[in-house]
Amino acid sequence: MLEIIIATKNKGKIREFQDMVGGEYLVQSLLERPFPDIDETGSTFEENAVLKAEAVSKAWDVPTIADDSGLEIDTLHGQPGIFSARYAGPEKDDTKNIEKVLKELQGVPFEKRDARFVCVIAAAVAGNTYTFRGTCEGKIALEPNGDNGFGYDPIFYLPEKGRTMAELTSDEKNHISHRYHAMHQLKLHWKEIFK
Ligand SMILES: O=c1nc[nH]c2c1ncn2[C@H]1C[C@H](O)[C@@H](COP(=O)(O)OP(=O)(O)OP(=O)(O)O)O1
Numbered sequence: 460m461l462e463i464i465i466a467t468k469n470k471g472k473i474r475e476f477q478d479m480v481g482g483e484y485l486v487q488s489l490l491e492r493p494f495p496d497i498d499e500t501g502s503t504f505e506e507n508a509v510l511k512a513e514a515v516s517k518a519w520d521v522p523t524i525a526d527d528s529g530l531e532i533d534t535l536h537g538q539p540g541i542f543s544a545r546y547a548g549p550e551k552d553d554t555k556n557i558e559k560v561l562k563e564l565q566g567v568p569f570e571k572r573d574a575r576f577v578c579v580i581a582a583a584v585a586g587n588t589y590t591f592r593g594t595c596e597g598k599i600a601l602e603p604n605g606d607n608g609f610g611y612d613p614i615f616y617l618p619e620k621g622r623t624m625a626e627l628t629s630d631e632k633n634h635i636s637h638r639y640h641a642m643h644q645l646k647l648h649w650k651e652i653f654k
């Protein structure tokens with residue numbers, strides 16, 4: 460079976476990639492293929508995704524995809540953006556990150572709470588690297604709801620669904636998410652990249 464590495468230890472991402480890529484490929488993550496933490500020193504999602512994908516593909520010599528993603532909030536001028544994982548501190552605590560967002564948005568009315576999830580996937584294969592971007596538009600809810608998914612899902616409200624991302628089934632999320640849209644772009648180019 461062909462192998463592909465998903466260059467992350469984030470269990471939420473791993474689950475979603477396994478659902479989206481699994482089947483034809485043996486999908487491995489950095490839980491099975493250990494790798495030291497990679498400093499995300501880039502200033503864009505693209506730069507960080509490339510850093511992660513190239514470091515891991517060089518070390519293991521296996522086709523690798525990496526995901527750099529985050530939440531952009533309009534009234535915060537796009538913050539936390541590439542700093543989403545460590546917004547409330549270095550421990551990458553989802554609950555604390557959510558609390559910080561809700562605090563920053565205290566008193567901001569619903570119509571001014573527009574936000575989007577952004578996902579950039581970098582694919583590093585045989586010395587070449589490609590990036591694909593996907594987004595998902597929504598609103599920051601007034602309080603958390605639901606316990607599916609990960610990260611900021613409990614406060615990411617989807618007006619057309621009438622629910623937060625964390626209230627969707629994984630199957631529903633995997634058909635509308637920023638990660639799905641980035642993955643869809645990658646799949647359109649899959650044969651050229653993974654030949
Ligand atoms: O579907 C999502 N639903 C909710 N929240 C999400 C999602 N996608 C990204 N996010 C948030 C989580 C984290 O706060 C940040 C990603 O940060 P990011 O650096 O890409 O990931 P990470 O450090 O957890 O793992 P790694 O870099 O090893 O892949 O954005």
Ligand SMILES: [Mg+2]
Pocket residue numbers: 499544
């Ligand atoms: Mg990270």
